[in-house]
Amino acid sequence: MRPLVAALIWLILLGGLTLYMTARQGPNRAISQELSRAEGLYSLVLTPTFDVEPDPFALQTDSSEKPAALVVKLNGTELVRMVEKVEGGKTIRVEPIKGLVQGKNEFYFEASPLIPEAQRSEALRVRILRDGRIIEDRSFWSEDGVRIAETFSVNLETSKPSQENGHEH
Amino acid sequence: MLRALGSILALIALMAGAVDAQQSRSADRSDRKLMIVCSTTQVADFTRQVVGDRCQVHCILAPGADPHTYMPTPGDAQMTAKADLCIQNGWHLEGKNWMSTLAKDAGKPIVTCADGVQPIELETQGEKIRDPHTWLAPKNAAVYVNNIVRGVAKLDPANKADYEARAKLYLQQLRVLDSWIREQFNVIPPAKRILVTSHDAFNYFSQEYGFKNQAPVGWSTGSEVGAGMTPERFKAVVNSIRSFGVKAVFVETSVNPKLVREIAREAGVEVGGELYSDSMGPAGSAGESYIGMMRENVLTIILALK
Structure with a gap:
């Protein structure tokens, strides 16, 4: 009888402890959200007014990796990464834009002007087209040649796309 | 029955004590900050910008001291012996390579900040010397910061993201500094x-x-x-x-x-x-x-x- 009681108490104690530990760790569920893909053919057209060069002040976590001259991210995922110099006035076209969803989409742009040109204000023109029609056209300015690092959001509805914007310096 | 209950309670108390001791030991380990020993004041400043309060940063040279002529003391050797990582400027800025000698003698890993900078070569008395004063251009200081991030992240991979975030912000400050210097010299x-x-x-x-x-x-x-x-x-x-x-x-x-x-x-x-x-x-x-x-x-x- 006594060994049975001891075993029972042990079981209760260990079970309680296991339950407590599991509850404390919390459910490790991945937060998933069903997002519908935006309909239509979307294109991104970028035109810098300046020569874009790899940024000597970029964080390089790997010594063999080249610093980027131009980076575009969509909803946190890298869409464009150019490590070679891009001539000013030259147009960069991305078609189709993969990863656009219905609702809010956030773009992030990063471009570095040449250091000796750092005294001039420069701009990066960004156009977004849907089925060949411009739905967004804006320019991001860099004061005194400081690297352009900007975000803006585009709200894509099923019927009519509209926009809202944000600013980051 | 009472005896059985008593023995179980005693066992639980013993286990709780053991768990507590184990926890405090691991807490001690995690509380002990990594120790980084730097040779020059600039290198120490870059390192502090990257690691923040996560590591202890010690600098061998006092402000105003000349790295070319400095002679290491027994205290420097003791400090290096306790270090987890040593960081130097390199390229013979530390006269007769005193920092790498200290690190080598103590068997500690060392990061050379100037590595990766495009050197200016000085030709003197038939020898080519890489000018070690590279940090006086902010874009070279950025190379130092990147070398430090990689060295520290290798040592403490658990906090890599934190070091990288700090470094990224500091690199932006260096870019602004560079831009400001150009504007001023106009x-x-x-x-x-x-x-x-x-x-x-x-x-x-x-x-x-x-x-x-x-x-x-x-x-x-x-x-x-x-x-x-x-x-x-x-x-x-x-x-x-x-x-x-x-x-x-x-x-x-x-x-x-x-x-x-x-x-x-x-x-x-x-x-x-x-x-x-x-x-x-x-x-x-x-x-x-x-x-x-x-x-x-x-x-x-x-x-x-x-």
């Missing part, structure tokens, strides 16, 4: 951009911002090849000052000012002020940080030369 006509200092520390700075530089003492104030003052160099500097109509010459905070004062007298020009070169300033001074020392240097040069 007020000095290119023909007047001549920088005469005690020793050859400003080659990278001059290359970056369009200065010609002259120094009576070579690349090192120590006794290495190509270092020190020669009568030829002295004469060449005085002649340059006269022929280019230089308004002022500068002393360095970490170098004896006697020689530059002598040159100023000989050439009939003013001493324009003190520049931070091989060392930052003491705590509480304008040059206590890298960005602060660069800002002060630029303002001192502009006030004297414009």
